[in-house]
Amino acid sequence: MKLKTICLLLVLIMVVSLVAVSCGKEPEPGNTSADNTSATQENSKPAETESSAEETSQALVPGLDPSGLNLNGKTFKILAMNNNQLYQVEQIIGYYRPEGNEELEDDPVKTEIQNRNNKIFDEYGITIEVEAFGGYDTFVTKIKNDFMDPDVDYQAFCGGANFLAPLTIEGYTLDFYGMGDDSYLRLDEEWWDPVTQGQMSIGGHLFMINGDLLLTDDENTKCMFFNKDIVENHFGQSDAFAKHPYQLVRDNEWTLDIMYEMMKEAAVDNDNGKMDYNGEDIWGLVGVSFDTYMLVMGSGLAQVKKDKDDLPVFAMRDEANKNAFFKVNEMVADKDRTLFVEDYFRWDDAEGKVVTEQFFNGKALFMTGSIATINGDKLRNADIHYGILPMPKYNKEQENYSSTVNPYHFGILCIPAWVTQDQIPEITFTLEAMAYLSRQDVTREYYDKTLKLKRFQDDDDSSEILDVIFRNRLVDISVIFNWADCIQYYNILRKQGSDSIESFLQGKEGQFNSEMENTINNLNQINE
Numbered sequence: 005m006k007l008k009t010i011c012l013l014l015v016l017i018m019v020v021s022l023v024a025v026s027c028g029k030e031p032e033p034g035n036t037s038a039d040n041t042s043a044t045q046e047n048s049k050p051a052e053t054e055s056s057a058e059e060t061s062q063a064l065v066p067g068l069d070p071s072g073l074n075l076n077g078k079t080f081k082i083l084a085m086n087n088n089q090l091y092q093v094e095q096i097i098g099y100y101r102p103e104g105n106e107e108l109e110d111d112p113v114k115t116e117i118q119n120r121n122n123k124i125f126d127e128y129g130i131t132i133e134v135e136a137f138g139g140y141d142t143f144v145t146k147i148k149n150d151f152m153d154p155d156v157d158y159q160a161f162c163g164g165a166n167f168l169a170p171l172t173i174e175g176y177t178l179d180f181y182g183m184g185d186d187s188y189l190r191l192d193e194e195w196w197d198p199v200t201q202g203q204m205s206i207g208g209h210l211f212m213i214n215g216d217l218l219l220t221d222d223e224n225t226k227c228m229f230f231n232k233d234i235v236e237n238h239f240g241q242s243d244a245f246a247k248h249p250y251q252l253v254r255d256n257e258w259t260l261d262i263m264y265e266m267m268k269e270a271a272v273d274n275d276n277g278k279m280d281y282n283g284e285d286i287w288g289l290v291g292v293s294f295d296t297y298m299l300v301m302g303s304g305l306a307q308v309k310k311d312k313d314d315l316p317v318f319a320m321r322d323e324a325n326k327n328a329f330f331k332v333n334e335m336v337a338d339k340d341r342t343l344f345v346e347d348y349f350r351w352d353d354a355e356g357k358v359v360t361e362q363f364f365n366g367k368a369l370f371m372t373g374s375i376a377t378i379n380g381d382k383l384r385n386a387d388i389h390y391g392i393l394p395m396p397k398y399n400k401e402q403e404n405y406s407s408t409v410n411p412y413h414f415g416i417l418c419i420p421a422w423v424t425q426d427q428i429p430e431i432t433f434t435l436e437a438m439a440y441l442s443r444q445d446v447t448r449e450y451y452d453k454t455l456k457l458k459r460f461q462d463d464d465d466s467s468e469i470l471d472v473i474f475r476n477r478l479v480d481i482s483v484i485f486n487w488a489d490c491i492q493y494y495n496i497l498r499k500q501g502s503d504s505i506e507s508f509l510q511g512k513e514g515q516f517n518s519e520m521e522n523t524i525n526n527l528n529q530i531n532e
Contacts, residue, residue, distance in 0.1 A: 031244070064127045065440045069189065073429055076129030080434045082417075085143045085163030086136035089413060091219040096134040096162070097121060098364070102185075113219075116449040120441045127420075130434055140167045147176055151422055159423060159431045162220075164413040165204075165212060166491075167482045172211035173485075173526045177418040178428075180210045182531055186425060188432040189213075195443035197221075203306075203479040207315050209527050212416040216437065216442040219450055220415025223376040226298050226407050227473050228396070232389035234270055234369045244269050249393055250465040253472060256400055260299070263396045264288075264335045271341040272371040279340050281348050282358050282359055287368040288341035290360055292351065295344070295372040296329075296336050296482075297494040302395025303328035306480035307490055309519075315524060316481055320493065321509050326364075328398050329494065333502045343368070364388065374410055375473075378459045392466045393474045401450055404476045411483040413492065421478035487519040488512060 076180075084093045091113070093100045098118030121132045135158055137143050144167060150156040163167075171177055180191065192198050194307075196215035204212055214221040230249055238245040244265035252258040267288025274284040289295075305325045308316035319325055336342045349356035363371035364386040372395075377383050383390065394405035419431060456467040483491045493512065497505055 009495065031418070038080055044446055063416060064123060065437050066373055067190075068436055068440070070128055070433065071074045073433060075430060075433070078129065078430060079131045079133055079157075080160075080431070081133040081135055081158040083135045083137060083143075083147070083161035085140070085161075085167070087140065087164075087413075089220065089223070091223060092415075093134055093136045094165075095217070095415075096220045098133060099136070100136065105160055106509060113446065113450045113454055115444075116446045119436065120331070120446055123441060124434070124437050128434075128437070128456075130437075132388065132434070132438070134355060140164070143167065144171060147171060147420065148174075148449040151176060151420070156420075156422065158420075159427065160417055160419050160435065162218060162415060162417040164220075164411075164414045165409075166411045166414075166439055166486060168212065168416060168418060169485045171418065173523050175526075175530050176421050177211045178423060179531055181205070181212055183209060183432065186428040186432070188429060188436045190344045190436060193440075195439045200477060200479050204481055204484065205314055206527055207313060207524055209531055212418055214416050215439050216447045217439040218417060219413040219446075220413065222450070222474070223374060223379070224410040224414045224476055225375050225473060226301075226395065226409060227373060227377075228393040229363065229368055229371045229377065229383075230391050230393060231363070231366060232391050233366065238266075238269055240374070249391065250469065253393060253469060254407070256397070258405070259397045259402075260302070260331050260335065261399070261401055262339075266340075267335065267338075267341045267369060279343070279363070283345055284369065287343045288338075289335070289370040289372075290343045290362050290368040291345075291372040292360075293336075293344050293346040293495045293498055296332055296492075296498045298326050298372055298408060299332040299336070299395060300325070300494060301480065302406050304400035304402060304404065304406035304478065305333075305398075306408075306478060307482040308480070316520060318513055318520070321506070321513065326505055329497065329505060330502050331398065333498060336498055337501075355363075375455070378455060384459075391463065392460070392469050394469065394475070394476065396507075405472055406476050406478045407473045408480060409415055411480070411486075412480070414484075482516075482520075485520075485523055487523070488515040490516055 019369065023470075074163075082096050084096055086093050094111075094114050095117060098114040098116075098121065124130050124132060129465065137146055140163075143163060147161060148171075167178075179198050180187070180189065183189075191201055191210075191213065195217075196213060200214055200221070201210060204210065235245065235249060239248065240246065244262065247255070247257065249258065252262060270286060271279070271288040272286040273279055278284070279287070303324075305319070305322075305328050307318070307320050309319040309322075311317050338345065339347060341357055343362065345351060345353075345356040345359045348359065360371060361382075362368045364382050366388045378392070395409050397405060417435075419428075424432060451470070455470060460466040460470075490512070493509075497508060500508065
């Protein structure tokens with residue numbers, strides 16, 4: 005009995021030992037921790053079933069399903085207009101090293117763009133590349149020459165809207181609204197800026213898009229800069245300076261009238277009895293003649309309006325548009341307070357920069373500019389305290405502030421017409437992923453950190469104003485296509501005087517409407 009009991013105990017001990025081993029955390033033979041590390045290094049992603057891979061992809065870009073697309077190993081290339089402006093090429097790939105330039109300045113925005121592309125490669129296997137091509141006319145010519153070239157390997161191109169718009173009329177681009185179910189683009193989402201898209205469409209056709217994928221549309225949004233020191237010197241001394249400009253914006257009182265009153269009080273002849281463009285005088289406003297157009301757009305009135313069929317209609321002869329010009333012209337024609345380059349130099353004279361430098365030197369209250377000015381060396385190195393404002397309203401009754409864009413360099417993206425129908429899903433899938441991920445990370449770095457925190461350090465007010473500017477952006481399709489050279493209309497009117505506005509516009513309206521109708525007809529024929 006004793007022997008039998010001992011045997012039973014031994015058996016129980018062996019069973020318990022086996023259970024303990026099987027339930028423990030000891031690795032199986034041949035699967036040591038070193039083996040696990042090696043496997044992870046060789047394959048950073050665990051093996052996935054089709055459903056789990058789809059879930060992971062949707063987590064990267066919610067709602068974007070890659071199933072049915074053969075994306076792995078594909079290269080997506082964008083042709084970028086390289087005109088040496090910030091982010092023109094870098095917005096596609098992040099860091100860009102031109103030939104002969106081996107130095108790369110560390111830039112967190114470019115790093116986020118590069119990270120965006122890395123995520124797309126890691127998740128979908130798509131490599132994003134850029135081809136940079138210089139010049140404006142030569143860029144457009146290249147696209148036309150590439151139309152019949154079977155070896156062209158870029159699937160989209162981007163650049164300044166005014167330069168690329170003619171390509172849409174001539175049939176070199178695809179209609180984003182005409183791609184149907186083959187397109188993965190969700191143009192009504194915030195990362196594609198649906199408000200701007202609505203302003204750039206014509207008759208239900210859209211050939212140019214913009215959004216968080218691009219930074220050059222933001223860089224070329226117009227704004228107003230002001231000298232804080234001059235404001236402080238006058239603050240509280242008159243009705244014009246009873247409120248700080250930031251508070252005027254908040255109270256919906258930042259108008260053309262109050263701006264002009266501030267200019268009148270700030271402008272001072274400090275030396276020889278007359279206002280000089282390069283002396284010691286203090287100016288109310290410095291800029292260029294084209295700022296007349298920018299200020300009129302601040303009234304929220306483009307040179308065209310849209311009818312019920314999404315077609316543009318000439319609007320410059322409307323009373324509201326003419327009244328806005330009258331008010332702006334009174335201010336910019338006052339050469340004792342307003343200093344524009346063209347009053348002393350040709351618009352393209354390099355010496356004319358002495359005019360706008362009066363602001364950087366602390367000798368002007370206001371200067372019109374673009375968001376790009378914030379990132380430029382002149383303002384960053386200027387020994388002044390500055391703030392930013394939207395363009396002033398026409399009056400307090402105007403519902404929203406309105407800041408337009410520089411039509412020459414306002415960044416847009418197109419898909420070339422040689423792209424075949426079977427390529428559209430892969431192209432639009434990639435663009436959608438780039439735009440969405442840009443919204444998540446690139447825009448946050450560019451807008452919230454670089455513009456707000458770095459450029460306006462310790463200035464929460466200017467950060468708030470940036471939101472107002474971007475929330476109320478106006479894209480005037482007339483100057484994008486520049487029908488009958490309408491981009492110069494307000495420049496010419498400023499020079500001729502406000503009394504000539506009705507006769508001038510009557511003389512221009514016929515040619516304007518003719519060229520606009522040709523654009524509409526061409527776009528309709530392309531889509532038949």
